[in-house]
Amino acid sequence: MIEAKGVSLRYRDGTLALNNISFEIGTGELIYVTGPSGSGKTSLLKLLMGMEYPTSGSLTVLNQPITKREAMKIRKLRRKIGPVFQNFRLIEGRTALENVMMGMRFLDIPFRQIRKNALNALSRVGLEHKAYSRVENLSWGEAQRVSIARAVARKPALILADEPTGNLDHDNALNILDLLTSFKDDDTTVIITTHATHLIENQTNATFFRVNKGNISIERRCEKNEEVLA
Amino acid sequence: MKKFLRNTGYFLKEAKRIISLNLLSNIFSFLGTGLVLFVLGMIVTGWWITGRMVDMLQEEAEISAYYREDLDEQDVQKLVDRIKGIEGVWEVRLIGEEEAYNRMVDILGEEAHILELFDENPFKAFIEVRIHLEKIKPVLEKVSELDGIEYVRDNREVLERIQSISDTLRILGYLIIIAVGITTMVIISHMIRQGIYNNSEQINTLKLLGAPGSFIGFPYLLVGLLLTLGGGMLAVALMIFIIDNGYAMISGSLPFIPLPPKDELVHGLVVLIMAISAFLGISGSLFGLSSTRDIEGKG
Numbered sequence: 001m002i003e004a005k006g007v008s009l010r011y012r013d014g015t016l017a018l019n020n021i022s023f024e025i026g027t028g029e030l031i032y033v034t035g036p037s038g039s040g041k042t043s044l045l046k047l048l049m050g051m052e053y054p055t056s057g058s059l060t061v062l063n064q065p066i067t068k069r070e071a072m073k074i075r076k077l078r079r080k081i082g083p084v085f086q087n088f089r090l091i092e093g094r095t096a097l098e099n100v101m102m103g104m105r106f107l108d109i110p111f112r113q114i115r116k117n118a119l120n121a122l123s124r125v126g127l128e129h130k131a132y133s134r135v136e137n138l139s140w141g142e143a144q145r146v147s148i149a150r151a152v153a154r155k156p157a158l159i160l161a162d163e164p165t166g167n168l169d170h171d172n173a174l175n176i177l178d179l180l181t182s183f184k185d186d187d188t189t190v191i192i193t194t195h196a197t198h199l200i201e202n203q204t205n206a207t208f209f210r211v212n213k214g215n216i217s218i219e220r221r222c223e224k225n226e227e228v229l230a
Numbered sequence: 231m232k233k234f235l236r237n238t239g240y241f242l243k244e245a246k247r248i249i250s251l252n253l254l255s256n257i258f259s260f261l262g263t264g265l266v267l268f269v270l271g272m273i274v275t276g277w278w279i280t281g282r283m284v285d286m287l288q289e290e291a292e293i294s295a296y297y298r299e300d301l302d303e304q305d306v307q308k309l310v311d312r313i314k315g316i317e318g319v320w321e322v323r324l325i326g327e328e329e330a331y332n333r334m335v336d337i338l339g340e341e342a343h344i345l346e347l348f349d350e351n352p353f354k355a356f357i358e359v360r361i362h363l364e365k366i367k368p369v370l371e372k373v374s375e376l377d378g379i380e381y382v383r384d385n386r387e388v389l390e391r392i393q394s395i396s397d398t399l400r401i402l403g404y405l406i407i408i409a410v411g412i413t414t415m416v417i418i419s420h421m422i423r424q425g426i427y428n429n430s431e432q433i434n435t436l437k438l439l440g441a442p443g444s445f446i447g448f449p450y451l452l453v454g455l456l457l458t459l460g461g462g463m464l465a466v467a468l469m470i471f472i473i474d475n476g477y478a479m480i481s482g483s484l485p486f487i488p489l490p491p492k493d494e495l496v497h498g499l500v501v502l503i504m505a506i507s508a509f510l511g512i513s514g515s516l517f518g519l520s521s522t523r524d525i526e527g528k529g
Contacts, residue, residue: 049438078440089435093247102436106445111236150439 001027001158001189002048006057008214009043017043019214020057025191025207027157030184032200033193035211041193042086044211045162048191049083050074062157079107082151084161084180088143090135096122096146097131103150121153122146125179141172148176152183159183161192165199173199181206237445244449245456248425256457259421263414263461263507264468270410271469271503275495277403280396282490287392291363293384294325295373296356309378310357316372318365323358327351363389410506414461415514418454422518425450447519454515455508462507466500473499 002025009018017040025031033041046052047059050066059066064077082103090099100118109117122128125145135143144164151159161180165173177192177199184190194200200208208219249256297309306324314322325333330353335342345352361369366386374382426433436446477492489495 051438075437075440075442078438081440083438085435085438089431089438091432091435103439105237105240106233106441108233 001025001029001062003060004057005059007047007054007059008056009040009047009052010055016214018047018211018216021214021216022057023209023216023218025189027189028184028186029189030181030206031189031191031209032203032206033191033209033211034197034200035195037195039211040214041195041211042162043214044209044216045160045191045193048158048160049081050077079154080157082154082156082159084144084147084151084159084164086162086164086166088147090143090146090150092136093134095132095134096127096138096142096149099135099146100150100153104154107154109154117153117155118149121149124152125149140167141176144168144176145179148179155188157188159188159190161190163193163195165194165196170199234444234448241449241452245452248429248449248453249456251428252421252424255424256421256453259417260457260460260464262417263458263510264464266410266413266417267462267465267503267507268468270406270506271465271499272472273399273403273406274499274502275469275473277396277399278490278495278498280392280399284389284392284396287389291366291385291389292358292360293366293370293373293382294356295359295376295382296354296380297378298380299354301378305378306355306357309376312376313357313359313373316369318362318369319359320362321358321360325356325358327353327355330355407506411510414458414510415517418457418511418514419518421457422450422454422515425453426518447515450519451512451515454518455511458507458511458514459504462503465507466503469499469503470496 002023004021004023006020006022007018008016008020010016021044033044035041043052047054047066048061050061050064050071053066053068062077062080064070064073066074091102094102097115097118100121101114104114104117107114119128119131122131125148127142127145127149130138130142130146135146138146148161148164151161159180164176164180168176173196177194180190180192181203200206204221206221208221210217210219295309295313297306301309310322310324313319328351331345331351334345334353338344359369359373366384366389370382370384370386373379433446473492473496477489480489
């Protein structure tokens with residue numbers, strides 16, 4: 001599903017964000033990308049979204065090579081991805097329902113189904129009662145949930161969540177993580193970046209990408225907290 | 231296409247939102263476009279009217295050939311036949327002294343009594359030669375050279391002057407069309423760019439969600455189209471008002487100016503101005519939309 005071979009990312013100002021990383025992610029996996037601020041977590045997600053291109057090495061997401069030359073195809077690839085942005089990127093002046101529907105309007109989904117999917121997704125994140133509220137009137141946690149609803153409503157093959165627990169209190173943060181991990185199934189891979197490692201320390205059946213200064217160490221945890229180092 | 235039709239409501243709603251976001255600027259653009267198109271419409275009207283005048287006067291292009299008085303009827307008839315054979319001549323008539331006198335009476339109207347001052351008919355018989363305007367020069371030369379022709383009178387100068395006015399208006403029209411085109415495109419593309427930058431956050435989010443360029447850009451294209459079509463309608467309304475009043479005034483005080491039928495003129499102007507508005511709206515928007523590439527969200 002995702003394959004990275006010797007990928008490096010160096011920004012124009014010379015900052016080396018990722019240094020020669022390699023990994024493989026299969027379908028239906030749950031991945032936590034952890035590390036301190038500035039370690040390269042968001043850069044990794046940007047690469048997976050095609051917002052940046054590797055400066056060396058090769059990266060393939062859902063069989064789509066991430067290169068500058070493939071920019072048009074990458075736009076199409078994004079239709080199979082459900083992104084949850086750190087700052088939500090909800091469109092103000094619209095209702096929660098309109099925001100969720102917005103992510104599906106240009107997909108091959110009939111209009112009625114779009115509305116149905118959006119309402120279902122809002123219901124799944126516990127916000128069906130706020131469907132017709134404008135997003136600027138929602139609380140931080142509610143806006144986060146709308147953002148998740150928008151990502152999952154279109155039934156993506158890959159969910160990418162960038163720091164979804166940031167600015168949330170402990171309980172709300174746990175709820176959001178539980179919610180996101182609940183979308184992992186045989187067809188959907190979920191990748192979550194977080195610097196709040198204490199929230200996931202007991203998590204099993206997941207893979208942990210520990211990013212530090214652009215390098216990655218990978219740990220796979222199976223059922224019963226059994227640890228397998230990759 | 232199906233996806234486009236399904237999203238019509240969304241596109242219209244978006245266009246309305248983009249316009250209301252910069253309402254005052256959009257109102258000024260609408261008024262500016264309307265006035266610019268009005269100027270264009272007026273030039274085209276002038277263009278059509280003088281063009282028609284030239285066409286009508288060209289049909290009237292004629293020369294009067296005066297022959298020697300010693301020619302008998304047979305000689306004059308031979309002369310008429312020879313003139314008929316000249317290339318560029320489409321009608322030749324012999325105008326007798328009596329007819330020439332009566333024509334002058336018609337022209338002078340109430341002042342015709344001055345002709346009574348003459349003891350005899352002062353007008354000479356002549357040959358009236360109707361010709362194609364573009365052939366006036368060679369026809370004049372050939373007729374003048376004919377044996378028996380004393381002199382030839384023509385209205386070439388008047389025709390050429392009207393033709394030159396029409397040509398000047400045509401050149402002015404082309405220049406104004408270019409100026410209007412550039413001005414309108416600059417106004418519209420500027421408005422579209424402004425709209426895009428005001429909505430750059432939303433555009434970027436849509437890009438990151440994988441929305442195609444056509445889905446992102448179509449509401450902006452609609453905005454450009456609505457602004458220019460609105461401006462076009464304003465221009466047409468102003469022109470109809472001016473044409474209505476102008477026709478009433480000209481047909482009353484200057485009845486000899488050959489105006490085209492009003493309905494035909496208005497219909498032609500409406501079609502022309504609305505077509506130009508639509509074209510400029512779409513091209514101005516597309517020009518403005520090219521700036522969405524500057525917004526982040528690679529791919």
